Amino acid sequence: MVGILLVTHNGLGDSLVDCVSHVLGSVPNNLKVLSVLAANDPQQKLAEGRDLIKQLDDGSGVLVLADVFGATPSNIGRQLCHAERVIGVAGVNLPMLLRVVCHPTTALPSLAKLALEGGRDCIVYMNSEL
Numbered sequence: 001m002v003g004i005l006l007v008t009h010n011g012l013g014d015s016l017v018d019c020v021s022h023v024l025g026s027v028p029n030n031l032k033v034l035s036v037l038a039a040n041d042p043q044q045k046l047a048e049g050r051d052l053i054k055q056l057d058d059g060s061g062v063l064v065l066a067d068v069f070g071a072t073p074s075n076i077g078r079q080l081c082h083a084e085r086v087i088g089v090a091g092v093n094l095p096m097l098l099r100v101v102c103h104p105t106t107a108l109p110s111l112a113k114l115a116l117e118g119g120r121d122c123i124v125y126m127n128s129e130l
């Protein structure tokens with residue numbers, strides 16, 4: 001099963017995981033969070049991220065989902081993507097995360113594509129007249 005690592009500012013990743021737990025009734029075992037605070041040393045967080053990648057990768061790979069592209073968490077996530085069997089997607093949101101956790105047997109490249117589609121396709125106008 002592909003591992004999923006959220007790399008986010010502050011407690012955003014933990015909040016997203018709480019929402020997944022609310023929707024699904026539990027937190028999938030293949031989901032972990034690397035929270036990055038302003039005071040954190042990025043190199044230390046990178047080392048923590050590498051450890052989490054090792055924990056998550058059962059041979060199927062790891063999907064890294066980061067929040068804002070170009071910010072410290074996604075920069076750490078991009079460096080984590082240099083490892084074998086790791087693909088990263090920035091712009092994580094709840095629809096994206098729910099899409100990937102609901103497809104536990106999907107291969108890594110296809111799961112990354114589902115993440116992109118889930119994040120993009122669920123951004124819609126709520127007013128019918130627009």
